[in-house]
Each structure stands twice: as C-alpha cells, then as structure tokens.
Amino acid sequence: MSPSLRARLGSGLLGLALLVPIAAAAPASAAAADFPAGFTGYHTYAEMSADLSAVAARYPAIARKIAIGKSYQGRTIWAVKISDNVATDEPEAEVLFDGGTHGDEHMGLEMTLKIMHWLVDGYGTVSRITNIVNSREIWIIPSVNPDGAAYDISGGRFHLWRKNRQPNAGTTAIGTDVNRNFGYRWGGGGRTSTNPAAITYQGPFAFSTPEARSVRDFLAGRVVNGRQQIRMAITFHEYGRLVMWPYGYTTTDIPADMTVDDYKGLVAIGTKMAASNGYRAQQASDLYGTSGTTRDFEYGVYRIFSYTFELSVKDYPDDALIASETGRNKEAVLYLMERAGCPLGILGSAYRIARCGAFDDDFEVSRGWRVNMAGTDTATAGAWQRGDPAPTTTAAGRKQPDSVTSGRYGFATGLAAGTSPAANDLDGGRTSTTSPTIALTASAGQKLQFRWSFAHDRTASAVDEFRVEVLEGAIATAVFVSRGGAWERSASWNLASIDMGRWAAKAIRLRFSATDGGGSGIVEAVFDDVRVTQPQ
Numbered sequence: 001m002s003p004s005l006r007a008r009l010g011s012g013l014l015g016l017a018l019l020v021p022i023a024a025a026a027p028a029s030a031a032a033a034d035f036p037a038g039f040t041g042y043h044t045y046a047e048m049s050a051d052l053s054a055v056a057a058r059y060p061a062i063a064r065k066i067a068i069g070k071s072y073q074g075r076t077i078w079a080v081k082i083s084d085n086v087a088t089d090e091p092e093a094e095v096l097f098d099g100g101t102h103g104d105e106h107m108g109l110e111m112t113l114k115i116m117h118w119l120v121d122g123y124g125t126v127s128r129i130t131n132i133v134n135s136r137e138i139w140i141i142p143s144v145n146p147d148g149a150a151y152d153i154s155g156g157r158f159h160l161w162r163k164n165r166q167p168n169a170g171t172t173a174i175g176t177d178v179n180r181n182f183g184y185r186w187g188g189g190g191r192t193s194t195n196p197a198a199i200t201y202q203g204p205f206a207f208s209t210p211e212a213r214s215v216r217d218f219l220a221g222r223v224v225n226g227r228q229q230i231r232m233a234i235t236f237h238e239y240g241r242l243v244m245w246p247y248g249y250t251t252t253d254i255p256a257d258m259t260v261d262d263y264k265g266l267v268a269i270g271t272k273m274a275a276s277n278g279y280r281a282q283q284a285s286d287l288y289g290t291s292g293t294t295r296d297f298e299y300g301v302y303r304i305f306s307y308t309f310e311l312s313v314k315d316y317p318d319d320a321l322i323a324s325e326t327g328r329n330k331e332a333v334l335y336l337m338e339r340a341g342c343p344l345g346i347l348g349s350a351y352r353i354a355r356c357g358a359f360d361d362d363f364e365v366s367r368g369w370r371v372n373m374a375g376t377d378t379a380t381a382g383a384w385q386r387g388d389p390a391p392t393t394t395a396a397g398r399k400q401p402d403s404v405t406s407g408r409y410g411f412a413t414g415l416a417a418g419t420s421p422a423a424n425d426l427d428g429g430r431t432s433t434t435s436p437t438i439a440l441t442a443s444a445g446q447k448l449q450f451r452w453s454f455a456h457d458r459t460a461s462a463v464d465e466f467r468v469e470v471l472e473g474a475i476a477t478a479v480f481v482s483r484g485g486a487w488e489r490s491a492s493w494n495l496a497s498i499d500m501g502r503w504a505a506k507a508i509r510l511r512f513s514a515t516d517g518g519g520s521g522i523v524e525a526v527f528d529d530v531r532v533t534q535p536q
C-alpha cells in the first residue's frame with residue numbers, strides 16, 4: 001500500500017466504517033464462496049489448494065506441497081517447494097515468495113501461483129527456468145492468511161477484510177493484521193495500532209497469530225548448519241506498484257541493524273527489479289512507518305534480502321488484469337531467483353569474490369558459532385561473546401575497540417567495558433569459538449580472510465596469544481598466531497589473508513582462540529567479517 005491502506009485510513013476516521021463486518025462470517029465449514037462476478041478468475045482457497053496438489057502430482061520430481069501450519073479457523077497454510085531432487089535438502093540458495101498476508105489483496109496469491117507455473121511448466125524446455133530450478137530451492141506460500149481471504153469474499157461480495165479472523169479478548173472486534181504481528185521490533189510506530197478494532201491492529205503480543213507463527217516456524221526450519229538458507233524473498237501485497245526494501249520500522253536508511261554493504265545491495269537489487277516491472281523502488285518507510293512486518297522480520301532476524309511488492313494500481317483489480325499485472329513481474333522474479341546465488345555480487349566482482357565464497361559471516365546475526373565447543377576452554381573470565389564491544393582504555397591507550405568492521409557486531413573477549421579496563425578482559429587461560437562446518441570448493445585460490453584486533457598491557461608475554469586454526473576432523477592446524485610480549489599494545493584493526501589451498505574440496509571448521517596465559521594483565525581480542533573468498 002498502500003495507497004489502498006492510505007485510502008482506507010485517509011478519512012481521519014481510521015476507516016472505522018470498514019471495520020464493521022457487513023455480513024456475518026460464514027462458518028469455516030459452510031460451502032466456500034466463489035469470488036463475485038468479474039473476479040471468478042481469482043483462486044479461492046480450495047482452488048489454490050487443488051492447483052498445488054495438481055502441480056505436485058504432475059511434477060513429482062520438482063514440486064512438493066507441504067503444510068507449514070494452520071490458520072486460526074483451521075485452514076492448512078500451504079507451501080510448495082520447487083527444485084530439482086525436490087525431496088532432498090540440497091545445499092542450494094533458497095528463495096521465498098509469499099502472498100495473501102492481507103485478506104483483501106488477492107493478486108498476491110495469483111502472483112505466487114504464476115511463479116510456480118512459470119517454473120514447473122518451463123522446466124526442461126526453457127533453459128533459463130531449468131537453470132533456476134536446478135540451482136535453487138524455491139519456496140512459495142500462496143496464502144499466508146487464508147481465513148481473511150475467505151471472509152473477504154464470503155456472501156459473494158467483497159468486505160475489504162485485511163486481518164485474520166482471530167477474536168480479541170474483551171471486544172467484539174475481530175482480527176489482527178498479520179503484517180504487524182511479526183516479532184522483529186514489534187509494536188507501535190507509524191501505521192500500526194494497539195486498538196483491536198483498527199485494521200492495522202498489531203495483536204496483543206508478537207506472534208499472537210497462528211498465521212505469523214506458521215511463517216516464523218517455517219523460516220526457523222530453513223536454518224541449516226547454523227545458517228538461514230533463504231537468501232532472498234518477496235512478500236506480495238496490494239496496491240501501488242512499489243518495490244520496497246527494509247526497513248519499515250525506521251526512516252533511517254542504514255540503521256544499526258543493517259550493514260552498509262547490505263543497504264547498497266538491497267537498493268541495487270530493488271532498483272534493478274523496479275526497472276523491469278515499472279514499479280517505484282523505495283525504502284518501505286518512505287511510504288509510511290510500520291512495525292512487525294514480514295519483511296522487517298526476515299531481514300532483521302535472518303538478513304534475508306526481503307522485499308515487499310505492492311501489486312496493481314487499485315484495490316480489487318478485476319480478473320482480466322491478473323495476466324498483465326503478474327506478467328509484468330516475471331523478469332523481476334526470475335532475476336531475484338538468479339541473484340540469490342550471490343546477492344551482493346550485484347555490487348561488482350570484488351563483492352562476488354569476497355562475499356560469495358564458501359563462507360561469509362559478518363556476525364550481525366547468529367550463524368552457529370559455538371563458544372567452548374570441545375568443553376576444554378580454561379578462561380575464567382572474558383570468554384568470547386558475539387555482540388557490540390564496549391570500548392576500554394588504559395593510560396597507555398585503547399584496549400578493546402569501540403566498533404567492529406561491519407555493522408555493529410563481531411566477536412570479542414567480554415563485550416562489556418565494566419568499571420575498569422581489567423574488569424571484562426580475558427583472564428585465566430584460553431577461550432575458543434568454533435564455526436559451523438564449511439565446505440570448501442575444489443578450486444585453488446580460496447583465501448580465509450578476517451579482521452582482527454589483539455591488545456595487551458606490558459605485563460603480557462608470549463604465552464598470551466590470538467590464534468586461528470583450521471579443524472579437519474580431529475586435526476587442528478594453526479594458520480594464524482599473534483603473540484603477546486612485554487609492551488603496551490593498543491587495539492587496532494588488521495586484515496588477515498590465508499591461502500586455503502591445502503583444504504580445497506574439504507569440509508572444515510575454523511576455531512578462533514584467545515589466551516591469557518599468565519598474571520592478571522589485560523588481554524583483549526576482537527574479530528569480525530570472517531570469509532572464505534572465491535578465486536578471481
């Protein structure tokens with residue numbers, strides 16, 4: 001929208017007239033209504049469900065219909081997975097398309113069904129489609145809020161019904177706006193309401209709706225080996241012909257919970273998609289502020305490059321417009337699926353080399369590193385923590401740096417500053433943190449790169465160190481060691497670059513350790529932006 005939402009809110013009456021159900025809700029068990037005349041080309045819930053079944057039956061090698069949860073009224077929320085070897089979870093970049101989060105925005109469901117059909121019907125004959133299906137795992141959730149959609153067409157007329165159909169305690173007002181109910185910076189701000197009667201009601205708490213929970217749980221299930229497999233997503237809404245990137249919760253272009261690189265990539269990809277469909281590209285909050293949206297959750301929690309598309313130029317476009325409105329997005333969605341293999345590659349070959357190799361972690365979200373994985377660490381204080389380090393300074397200079405090299409988070413030996421520089425530094429021995437398994441490719445020229453800082457005071461010695469090892473099964477090989485000595489060493493960021501040739505085609509882990517080997521001196525280590533680059 002929200003021109004649509006804007007129109008509904010624009011009266012100054014918060015669209016209250018629209019909140020009154022015009023007809024009583026049909027019980028879920030009653031015969032499902034079809035769309036009103038002129039709109040019967042849209043899929044009802046039953047027709048959508050039957051289409052997914054037909055596709056899964058006709059293309060069993062590349063399509064699967066999967067239940068991801070149930071709506072408040074008990075309708076199954078369906079997903080379709082499309083990929084070669086569809087029964088196997090292969091290490092391929094994943095993409096998510098969803099529609100129907102708002103009950104009255106039926107074009108989004110049509111859009112997702114079109115995407116499904118472009119893929120399955122073109123597979124094996126259209127080489128671009130075949131390549132996408134073979135190299136990606138595509139998830140499609142056509143109707144996130146099936147109760148809202150069914151109610152919207154109940155009685156053979158439209159009801160402008162946006163929310164789900166969940167009752168609210170203490171009021172006769174029905175429904176929560178599912179696109180205000182996700183648990184990232186949930187609550188308040190912009191066009192988000194705490195009033196159960198409002199069309200943008202956020203719900204009593206984050207994830208109070210079964211519909212948002214179903215999407216949340218589905219996304220959580222796509223974390224494999226510590227890493228969210230879904231790289232890019234579009235959530236389809238209506239209307240206004242917009243392509244919007246995160247965030248909606250703030251008008252700041254690059255807030256603390258977005259990296260500069262991600263911002264550049266989000267804008268470049270959004271702008272590129274908009275150039276192909278003729279929509280306007282903008283940050284979500286340029287339209288109006290929101291909180292608890294699908295898109296903010298997907299980027300904020302998982303760093304999925306997630307976009308909201310507002311389809312169409314009006315509410316309830318008649319069914320003759322389905323083909324053209326969905327068709328104009330074909331290039332954008334094909335491009336998104338192709339780009340999912342290396343989103344930041346849009347920024348040029350330096351990014352493709354640095355950010356799309358066998359491993360890339362900016363530590364902005366948890367990606368499965370484990371502190372003291374072997375249980376043999378000896379440190380008594382200052383164990384590794386992922387987060388935003390607080391600066392510490394002695395008379396001799398900075399010991400723990402104030403900031404990291406990307407975004408706001410890295411790994412540090414004790415994030416907090418405490419009451420003195422010695423309060424939260426490393427003490428008593430060694431702390432280690434170990435990466436998830438990394439599958440190196442067979443190519444020569446892969447490099448391990450990371451940014452690091454190691455500081456100590458003049459009581460240090462060579463038993464104090466910052467060490468990086470490659471773990472191959474039980475064998476640990478040190479590839480980088482920086483030792484302490486009896487001098488004051490201040491925090492400073494350095495780049496390490498290590499040839500990984502001997503581990504090509506191997507599955508490894510990385511272990512980063514820091515040791516305070518003696519005395520009560522100050523030892524502080526920090527690292528960020530660990531990558532295995534791919535060759536030029």
Ligand code: NO5
Pocket residue numbers: 001002003004005006102105179237238239248284287290293308310
């Ligand atoms: C959306 C977007 C601003 C995310 C919303 O008109 S819409 O309701 N589809 N617009 O307000 O949730």
Ligand code: CA
Pocket residue numbers: 083084085086090092133134135136137
């Ligand atoms: Ca596959």
Ligand code: ZN
Pocket residue numbers: 001101102105179236237238
């Ligand atoms: Zn919407």
Ligand code: CA
Pocket residue numbers: 362363364404405406407408409410528529
């Ligand atoms: Ca970082």
